[in-house]
Amino acid sequence: MLIFDKKKLRQRSKEWTGTLEELEVLVDKMGETMEENKGVGIAAIQVGEPYRVFLVGEGDRCELFINPRQVSLSPYKKKHWEACLSCKNTNVRTSRSHSITLTYDTIKEGLPVVVKRTFKGFEAVKVQHELDHINGFLIMDRGKAYYGKGSN
Numbered sequence: 001m002l003i004f005d006k007k008k009l010r011q012r013s014k015e016w017t018g019t020l021e022e023l024e025v026l027v028d029k030m031g032e033t034m035e036e037n038k039g040v041g042i043a044a045i046q047v048g049e050p051y052r053v054f055l056v057g058e059g060d061r062c063e064l065f066i067n068p069r070q071v072s073l074s075p076y077k078k079k080h081w082e083a084c085l086s087c088k089n090t091n092v093r094t095s096r097s098h099s100i101t102l103t104y105d106t107i108k109e110g111l112p113v114v115v116k117r118t119f120k121g122f123e124a125v126k127v128q129h130e131l132d133h134i135n136g137f138l139i140m141d142r143g144k145a146y147y148g149k150g151s152n
C-alpha cells in the first residue's frame, strides 16, 4: 500500500537495525508495491515504514540500499523531468548532480555486504530521488512543479 500522506512522507527515516528475516518482509512489500505501480525506485517510507532502506531499478537489475551514506556529489548538475509514486499527477523539473558516490549495505547471495559505488546519469537521479525520500524530501522541493488533473 502506497502512502500519500505528506506529513508521513516528510519524516526523516531511521537507520535499519532489523534482522535479515524482517528485512526480507520489508523488501518484498516494497518490491511488490513498486512493480504494481510500475515504478523504477521506492523507499520504505512510501509503504509506511520509516527506515533508511530503498530499491532502485527493475526486475533482476534491482539494487537494494540499506543505511546509505553519501560520500560525494558531483557539482555538475543537470535538469530532468521527475515523477514520484507518492505524488500523483505531479511532474517536476528537477536539478540533480550528474554523479553520486555512496556506501551502503546490501544483500548478496543472502548475506549482508558493504558496497561503495558511484552512480551516473539517470541512475544517479534515481538514487538522489530515493535518498531524498529517506530524509523526508519530495520532488517539489527540487524544482518547479507542474500539477495535472486530480493531483494531491
Ligand SMILES: [Zn+2]
Pocket (backbone or CB within 6 Å): 083, 084, 085, 086, 129, 133
Ligand atoms: Zn518518489
